[in-house]
Amino acid sequence: MMDTFSRCHPIINLYYFIVVLGCTMFVQHPVLLILSFAGATSYAVYLKGSKSVIRRNLIFTLPLLIIVACLNPCFNHYGVTQLIYMEESGNWITLEASIYGVVLGAILFVVIEWFGCFNKVMTTDKFVYLFGRMIPAISLLLSMTLRFVPRLLRQLKQIRNAQKCVGMDVTNGGFIKRVRHGFGILSILITWALENAIDTADSMRNRGYGLPGRSAFSLYRFDRRDVIVTGVFSGLFLVILYGLMHGAAFAQYDPRIILAGFTIQGYAADVTCSEIMARITFVAFAVFCFVPLLMNLVEDIRRKASIGQIGKRMDLTYRAIYEEMDEESNRKTNLSN
Numbered sequence: 470m471m472d473t474f475s476r477c478h479p480i481i482n483l484y485y486f487i488v489v490l491g492c493t494m495f496v497q498h499p500v501l502l503i504l505s506f507a508g509a510t511s512y513a514v515y516l517k518g519s520k521s522v523i524r525r526n527l528i529f530t531l532p533l534l535i536i537v538a539c540l541n542p543c544f545n546h547y548g549v550t551q552l553i554y555m556e557e558s559g560n561w562i563t564l565e566a567s568i569y570g571v572v573l574g575a576i577l578f579v580v581i582e583w584f585g586c587f588n589k590v591m592t593t594d595k596f597v598y599l600f601g602r603m604i605p606a607i608s609l610l611l612s613m614t615l616r617f618v619p620r621l622l623r624q625l626k627q628i629r630n631a632q633k634c635v636g637m638d639v640t641n642g643g644f645i646k647r648v649r650h651g652f653g654i655l656s657i658l659i660t661w662a663l664e665n666a667i668d669t670a671d672s673m674r675n676r677g678y679g680l681p682g683r684s685a686f687s688l689y690r691f692d693r694r695d696v697i698v699t700g701v702f703s704g705l706f707l708v709i710l711y712g713l714m715h716g717a718a719f720a721q722y723d724p725r726i727i728l729a730g731f732t733i734q735g736y737a738a739d740v741t742c743s744e745i746m747a748r749i750t751f752v753a754f755a756v757f758c759f760v761p762l763l764m765n766l767v768e769d770i771r772r773k774a775s776i777g778q779i780g781k782r783m784d785l786t787y788r789a790i791y792e793e794m795d796e797e798s799n800r801k802t803n804l805s806n
């Protein structure tokens with residue numbers, strides 16, 4: 470999948486993910502979390518496809534959300550709205566603790582979703598480009614760490630396919646044989662990982678990586694598109710920052726639920742930010758989250774329009790050729806007569 474946002478300058482990609490991840494991790498307002506979830510999920514679907522995103526969420530991320538949401542009200546009993554009395558512990562499960570558990574689980578869910586997009590956009594060469602000169606050792610370690618799990622999974626798949634051909638996969642034989650085959654596959658995988666790490670270290674050392682005065686080749690240039698994207702991001706971020714500084718993301722769950730921008734059970738947030746400004750902040754954050762997807766949609770529309778124009782020009786060109794051929798044949802016919 471061709472991603473327009475991934476082709477922007479690496480510093481813009483990093484700046485975007487720092488803002489969305491920071492707002493998602495440190496802001497507990499439900500509206501901002503919902504907007505962040507929608508932006509992360511839609512962008513992940515565009516990058517990796519709906520099947521991959523749904524499979525990962527159902528198998529891994531969603532169970533974590535449910536576990537966190539259920540554990541919080543069982544161990545924390547703050548809040549004024551009592552729901553269920555637990556005779557074993559003599560405590561109440563409250564509405565406020567339950568909703569706060571859902572919020573904590575949602576934060577974990579959305580952060581994992583954003584990091585999936587981050588891992589797809591921020592490639593190894595971008596990390597080395599951004600931090601190779603300032604912190605060469607750490608940048609190399611981070612780049613190797615971020616790509617380690619995907620490469621490990623791909624290599625594991627190749628090893629299993631090879632072992633299946635000789636009947637030594639974890640699906641072959643009885644229980645004892647399956648365990649032996651599993652340990653054999655694990656040994657092969659660990660050996661490959663260690664050898665690959667040594668080869669990478671030797672290769673980077675031979676190239677003089679990290680030495681003072683070493684130059685580096687880069688294809689990244691800060692062009693006009695990057696200037697426009699930076700201006701859009703900066704404008705939206707200033708609106709978001711202004712709203713956050715004035716309490717637009719204020720959220721309280723103890724002892725009762727109080728949210729900025731809303732009046733719940735007659736209680737409103739005691740902040741300097743008005744409800745209108747809070748909603749403007751929500752809109753700015755929503756646009757910020759969906760900018761990468763909007764860039765891709767605009768690029769797709771422009772690409773389709775360009776293809777249509779090329780098709781029309783080709784039709785006109787062929788038509789002109791055929792008309793010229795007809796005129797030439799008619800001219801020859803008239804001369805022969």
